[in-house]
Amino acid sequence: MGFDEITASSLVKIGLDGLPVDEAHSDQPIPVNPAGFVIHSAVHAARDDALCVMHTHSLNGIAVSAQRDGVLPISQQSLFVLAALGYHDYEGVALNDEEKPRLVRDLGRNTFLMLRNHGLLTVGASVADAFLAMYIFEAACAIQVRAMAGGGDLLRIPAPILAGIQAQAAQVTRGLGGALAWPSLLRRLQRHNPGYDR
Secondary structure: OOHHHOOHHHOOOEOOOOOEOOOOOOOOOOOOOHHHHHHHHHHHHHOOOOOEEEEEOOHHHHHHHOOOOOOOOOOHHHHHHHOOEEEEOOOOOOOOHHHHHHHHHHHOOOOEEEEOOOEEEEEEOOHHHHHHHHHHHHHHHHHHHHHHHOOOOOOOOOHHHHHOHHHHHHHHOOOOHHHHOHHHHHHHHHHHOOOOOO
16 A cells, blocks of 8 residues: 555554454455564563654765764754664665564664664654654754755754753753644545545
């Protein structure tokens, strides 16, 4: 299915064994991407707080994941990411269960994980939290790619400011995290893709 064709009822619930757990899909041959399963199942098995795991292959995210220094402290968005960021070195297409412990180790208790030469991963206690984290992660990468393309010297934000960014982020979102923007995003989705929730 294309992303624009997916509805709530077409999602497949998969157990940690890789098999469908939803009886509505148990007799249907719905393919599950094995590489996606390795990554997501590793995180879900290790992190009880990670009720949602998002993983993308965005152009900006992959571009920054291929840069030796990774995310640079050059924007407010990058500070939110840097406050809870891990890195995982590329091991090829994620088809090997033996990679799971290293993925989990590299994510640690962080919200953000940069998969080197591959893409971005975020976790959250809700879909809203994981989505907002991914939005900020992608924005930080897009800003960095554009800033570097400008060719001038980059102005880095001093480390003492980074040290206090998590408390400032909680203050800005009034402790709501992704829930602050989520209702508006769902209304926009309903306008652009009516019936997504069926």
